Amino acid sequence: MLISNTNTDLDPISYRVTFKPNCALTANQKKKVVLLLTVIPCFIAIGFAVIGLWLILPFMGLEIAALGFAFYYVNNHESDYESISIAGDSLVVERGGKQGVSQHELNPYWVKVVRRELPNGELRLSLLSHGKQIEVGRYLTRKQREALADQLQKRTGAFKQH
Amino acid sequence: MSTTTTSHHDAHGHDDHGHPTGLMRWVKSTNHKDIGTMYLWFSFTMFLFAGALAMLIRLELFQPGLQFVRPEVFNQLTTLHGLIMIFGAIMPAFVGFANWQVPLMIGAPDMAFPRLNNMSFWLLIPAAILLLASFFVPGGAAAGGWTMYPPLSVQGGMSIDMSIFALHILGVSSIVGSINIITTIFNMRAPGMTLMKMPMFVWTWLITAYLLIAAMPVLAGALTMLITDRHFGTHFFNAAGGGDPVLFQHVFWFFGHPEVYIMILPAFGILSTIIPTFARKPLFGYASMVYATAAIAVLSFVVWAHHMFTTGMPVAGQLFFMYSTMLISVPTGVKVFNWLATMWKGSMTFETPMLFAVAVVFLFTIGGFSGLVCAILPVDIQLQDTYYVVAHFHYVLFSGAAMSIMGGVYYWIPKWTGHMYDETLGKWHFWLTTIAFNVTFFPMHFTGLAGMPRRIPDYSQQFAEFNMISSLGAFALGLSQLLFLYVVIKCIRGGAKATNQVWEGAHGLEWTVPSPAPFHTFETPPLVK
Incomplete structure (x- = not known):
């Protein structure tokens, strides 16, 4: 579930999205x-x-x-979250919750956005860079993952604007 | 190019779970569909075994006199038939349905605690072994009836301890399963699926799980007190030491009556799913169905003593339990009315699941009415422990619960296997079951009204004809379940390819996934509008 998106427009200066898992009750x-x-x-x-x-x-x-x-x-696990932020030459995937926080930092110029179709119609999304593959958007629906992939695609690799 | 699209064949992420195969797929499975399948096969195996015990009972009762079994063995057969049917067949079958359908219906990827789910299932096996093995210990299996009343249960042999231990294990399994189901339903519903948008089957299971939570510790406590009476010198129920055997009956039925609804509410959920599908109309009075289910659950805690009117209690108590029992017919009547209203002017077709559903509405209502008869105190004093009661609870539990399970299997098996079942054989199974069931149990109303007591291997000559008819019906009923087994196996092995939707009038999230349902479904929650 997408809970915040600071900038959905193309903005090379700052981009940050945060996702949380689906939980029906607060x-x-x-x-x-x-x-x-x-x-x-x-x-x-x-x-x-x-x-x-x-x-x-x-x-x-x-x-x-x-x-x-x-x-x-x-x-x-309700406080689990995943966030992706891009600022300049740094793309950070952060996962956290009550168990702690982990961060993966990549260079957005070298990142590939990999979309993988599963036979059951699922779409998996991951960021690939220097042999390191990090799955992102685990808490999103298919449509939200597609939108996220489009947004990341515009901000990474050869498409990244200077 | 900074983006690539790959198919599943050329990309294997760390989270790409392979589909497990072999025996260990089942032993270690945490997948709700696999565990649901195991529950259903376990319950069917137990159903056949307890059904075989019933065949032996009816064989002995075919004619007056003692022909095949000694009286103490006969009592073991009736006791284990009841215990296994209730705890080994009906309850696990509904848990199997819950495992398969609840996550699919609410758009969840699995149960909230998959490993606990695995444990819940595998606890059933030692419990079943204990119950079955109790036939072979000195003195034979428990013979005091499935209710395990003292003083027989205080005085009985080793098999009583085995049965108590088995029931404790089954209780743990049920409680763990219930907590899992409650946690799943409350927390893992897809976005947009509010409580009042949940399918009725999910609602009925939520309330059933709550009943289990509230009732099971009472059984656990009663059984523990029984075992301390047997082995540790306490006298809760032992009259010889100043205890009160009737107190056990109160405690047992405080659990036992909610247990009746634990076995029937999920059946109501299945009916509320099948009938709208084949009537091609939405369920009539959805909200009233939810409230009626909750009302039945609450009332089930204040009617227990109608099982023991003849044990003696103050008149005020007798009147209270008589009226509270009659009160349950109001929410039950709401349900029956709503099912009929759903069918009213519907564009109905009668595939096998619908045949079962219509038969259940009709036959369960007969069981409900005979229950009302038993609720009338002066009548119950005459009918207590006669075959009228046997007829009543089989109309509720076989034509209510077991036939709903059969209807549910026919309804969802195309989704489970990806194949359509053989409709002709399914209808044969339905008609054979329904006719044989009525031939078996309808005459028991008359034998009971004529005064034949239950749990006896021999009887007066005056009951001979009705007993012979009942036995012939029972043999046909037993044999027709082998046809059910054949239809299910045939469907698993092949058949016409089932579409995603399967039934034209079916609605709900489970019909949006392919048939058979993939190993993993709804890994990302669907959006419910």
């Missing part, structure tokens, strides 16, 4: 969903514990913890 919505899902099970387990059937409580607790962890894990 962090706040996730919290609300988990709370909503746990109310009735907690009520059931506590009710049984009150009448003496306390062994249901630890099973319910384990399960709610597992559900909460599942949403927490998904939420951890």
